Amino acid sequence: MAGPPHHRLAQEPRRPRPPPPSRPRARPHHAHPLPGGGLAKYPRLAPTHDAFRVDADEKTERTALRGRLVAETDGGVSTGVQIPGVLDDLYARAATTAHLGPTFRNGRPTLSVWAPTAKNVALDLDGRTVAMRRDAATGVWSATGPAAWTGKPYRYAVTVFAPAAGKVVTNHVTDPYSTALTADSARSLVTDLADPALAPAGWQRLRKPKAVPLRDAQIQELHVRDFSARGDYLAFTDRRSAGMRHLKQLADAGTSYVHLLPVFDFATVPERRAGQATPPCDLAALPADSDEQQKCVGRTAARDAYNWGYDPLHYTVPEGSYASDPDGPRRTLEFRRMVGGLADAGLRTVMDVVYNHTAASGQDEKSVLDRIVPGYYHRLLDDGTVATSTCCANTAPEHAMMGKLVVDSVVTWAKEYKVDGFRFDLMGHHPKANILAVRKALDALTPAKDGVDGKSVILYGEGWNFGEVANDARFVQATQKNMAGTGVATFSDRSRDAIRGGGPFDADPRVQGFASGLFTAPNDSPANGSPDEQRARLLHAQDLIKVGLTGNLAGYRFTDSTGRDVRGADVDYNGSPAGYAAAPGDALSYADAHDNETLYDALAYKLPRSTPPADRARAQVLALAAAALSQGPSLSQAGTDLLRSKSLDRNSYDSGDWFNAIHFDCADGNGFGRGLPPARDNADKWQYARPLLADPGLRPGCGPVTAASAAYRDLLRIRTTEKTFGLATAEAVQAALSFPLSGRDETPGVVTMRLGDLVVVLNAAPDARTQRVAALAGTDYALHPVQAHGSDPVVRTASYAAGSGTFTVPGRTAAVFRRS
Incomplete structure (x- = not known):
């Protein structure tokens, strides 16, 4: 070092x-x-x-x-x-201000690449070699050409000592700062993103929906190919499609952002349609619990059109497989049309960005950064090998030029593509300083100068603490506790696990939680323990949910289920503080996302098998309510309001369209019973999955699907129109929000929250429960008008007796009452 x-x-x-x-x-x-x-x-x-x-x-x-x-x-x-430290000492101050990649002045392009350890760098441009000049101060090699270079394919020929090869090699590599690519990322293209030909009609005047503060953001997480069988950017421009009609309904109800799983250039999908394989089987003809579907999908998984895309190749170019023509800059034009289509539907766009690792390192053909400056861009362990705790070759944003790449890339997406937010994959593997540098760079963007208001761009990410960087071993990480108070949110696993039950890595997937019947509707799994153990666990889960409803505030004071006066940080979550946020907006609530089983599939495992489809739908809405009615932002996986299933697949990143498609038409089912999920990540759960998938009683039909979606939209309307759900400070939350029945005598399976003029009752029990709040006796409340005149006939039976201050709420129901 x-x-x-x-x-x-x-x-x-x-x-x-x-x-x-x-x-x-x-x-x-x-x-x-x-x-x-x-x-x-x-x-x-x-x-x-x-x-x-x-x-x-x-x-x-x-x-x-x-x-x-x-x-x-x-x-x-x-x-x-290991040379990164000395490279930063010698070059970083000058190099971090350099303009890299293609830049244009008076129509003439300059191509620049940082390669301080290279013996020589030449430009392979359109079949010929062009010499490049090295700047000694920055380590940047550059070449300026005529306007005729525009649109030409190029690579860099980098002559450098490569430790992976043990010798000096000449690598022919695409540009890490590419702005456009040929098909399958074979060549970079000399492309000016300011070219009017790449701007769709009205692009410069595009009107976005009003910016929503992060603390009020309601987010739909969506994969492009899950959304449409077309699997392309232009699917978001078809207002008549079932998918866009559904997104418009959600937007009208209060959803403010669509979070797109990776749409940058990734390594694992053939970009030309003609080169994409399809499973060679009649999948629909196979039994619901068969292992044949997953075998057939697996045969073509490496060559089909499907992957989540968490394997970055070029960080700042749209993925080519989603474009009508991947061979050239058309992907830029169509990406911009997608952003416009979402804006027309009332939605702002969030990108899922994956700067924490690359698809490959060393001399691999899918390695870009490491073949230009070997040993610099990736985080090395003490023995010189590349760390892989993220699944792949970990990058090192703590090194100045990798940190610069992160900042420059995000700013490009915000300025040139009008992206409204960024979700950082495994953000805890970034230094906190790197994420704050992104925030600072975005805040400097103004409508007058840059065409966008950078301060309105939201940032959130996975603040998990693990791997070689854990516990701030190498730098202060961008983890949950460290990002508190920064304005950058982190996903909260606290309330997620309490709502669903168990954790993502349970050996027995039937471990229950608040919404899945713990104690109130026990299943037959011995993993849940005795009735007394279940009751104790449920009450603790309710404490975790209370902390989640406050926005995971560390300093929020309340009475827990044991009768103690505690702060959010005093409530235990697997040995860590449940509350870690300094202000609403520091923590993002969710009940499911692309990782792990969908919410419907988790409930399929956890609810008693005899639970009717209509009650499963009610449990699903209740789980969504526990996240959506919290302070701070919340996220749900696209299709969750439609009871989306992936046939119990817990890691569907490469499971193809068959297991991943969202079924907007309930006549097609919800995805449940499409075969045993791929053995790769699910075989240890097949013993539990097989009898469920074979049970026709777990396929919900149109009635429960339609009811769940409409009830969720009602909750969104309440969440986004009642201002007390979006309080700005921890002090305001402490003053307005309370849990009046929390303590030794609270009802197992019920959480009652008072919030300003509102009372929210979350009843997870299968039958009705009463909640008497003596302090409210004599005060008039009524079911919120949205629910009183809404879609759900069951919640309309909820009642309030003013004389005693008693609220009565049906089973598996989230009811909101308003002072009248």
């Missing part, structure tokens, strides 16, 4: 080994121990490593970095050298 104030090499002891006899030797430089350890920048190394200062001047260091580096002791112990 290396770092200021002197360039340092941290050496891990290795077994002595002789150098290869043919290894070229440069003039050796000696290293001297630094006093006091000298590893302040790398505290994780300090206990076990030593730091040294190399006796070389800066010019020699820059030259040495363009070859192979080896550190050896006098005793013959030899190791390779």
